[in-house]
Amino acid sequence: MYGVRLFVPGTAATTAQWQGSLARAGLTLDGRVLTADSLGFDALVEWVENDGSFGQAFGYGTMSPAEQHAVAGAGSALVLDLPVYLGAAAADVATLIAALGDAGALGVRLEQSKLGWPVEEWIRALQGDDPRMLYRCAVVVLQDRDGLRSCGMHAFGLPDAQVEASPLEANRLLGSLNVYQLAEDPVLVSGDSFTPDRETPRRRLERWPDDGYPSDSVCHNPFGVWRLGAEGGAADSRGDLRPVFVPALVAVLAAAEEKAGRALRRDEVERLTGEGSCMMMTHADAKSLERGRGYADLEPELAWAQWQVVRASRD
Known part of the structure; x- marks a missing residue:
């Protein structure tokens, strides 16, 4: 790897x-x-x-x-x-x-x-000690069907980001979030919110699998993409621990689908998600495990929808 x-x-x-x-x-x-x-x-x-x-x-x-x-x-x-x-x-x-x-x-x-x-x-x-300069050298912002998105953050072991906004505002938001990731390496999870400054309305973050490139493309980000929601999004509350699937849920679903020889139905995905073996970890430990593994797992609450994104990227 x-x-x-x-x-x-x-x-x-x-x-x-x-x-x-x-x-x-x-x-x-x-x-x-x-x-x-x-x-x-x-x-x-x-x-x-x-x-x-x-x-x-x-x-x-x-x-x-x-x-x-x-x-x-x-x-x-x-x-x-x-x-x-x-x-x-x-x-x-x-x-x-x-x-x-x-x-x-x-x-x-x-x-x-x-x-x-x-x-x-x-x-x-x-x-140098300027994360903005490193961001400029390593990460590009592209237009896609869902607004603007960054590409290249997986070279740092981090998710990319995408947002629907005017090009100027989208570039500002994506640059601020990604430079924040480079500079601080914060522990972010789906349900958190982000704003680049006090004057800008917060946007809720939700991490999804990368649907911009096929999974075998070097441009595909295995750590996923932060989707920035609409202006005014409130953060979810979160506890100190989170359940982490072991083995990863995405690996469990891939193995089950290969064994079945067909696409899994929604009820099958939901059953495997509900029956999956989990460990409780701090958010920081879960992030370290993910980076060492080399890819992000699915969000359990969004397993069916996110599994469809993963499947599409593999076709």
Whole structure:
């Protein structure tokens, strides 16, 4: 399982050339594994031939024309899967990207959001203490059928967010909520409410599975999406503990559906939800379990509706 996937075009045209340039930068590429004494993790690597699309992959206004032209003429690229999240491992990822730059990298694209920047921009964002700068580098806001939504927060092990509002207000709300997640790593649950300031009406939060991308897409967020409700939404009361399905309810339903060889009926989903084995945990412990597992579970009260979203993303 990876937390971050990077697309790195460079001057090297072959795997052997990459190995040589990486070695001079203090990195060792042995088969498909990239290691370094200075890193707290190993990365899985895939070599990619330049098929003529590299320049277009960095064509979102994040590079100068000269930088984009250099990427278009890259010798080849490496795709790196890192078993970490950007927030917790920001220093190590910055060290890795700096070494890749020394090895001839012409840019780095975060595959979760498809945002690519020059090496120096990534280093500044990862080494700085400004979560807004890191958010700008790593997360994109897109228009979809239900308003605006962010994409890329799963690179931090966090949910994305979506809201129906004017583009200006939606960008402000999504940016505020997501930067708050990056800066504070708060323990949020469905039923909480959020506002970026005292003047803005609060909106109720509800977490849903990501319906923006198929589950096998690198852009799919396995931690789900915060749906911000209408203005004036009140928060639900919550206790100190919450029930956590063990195994995860979404895994139980998937196994039951595979065994049945057909889609589960609503009464079957509700029965399995009601009979599921749970542990009582603090909200913080439940969040830690989820992040370690690598995906969010369904909300029990919304199990039927959310299971339909999960099923649709797998079709």
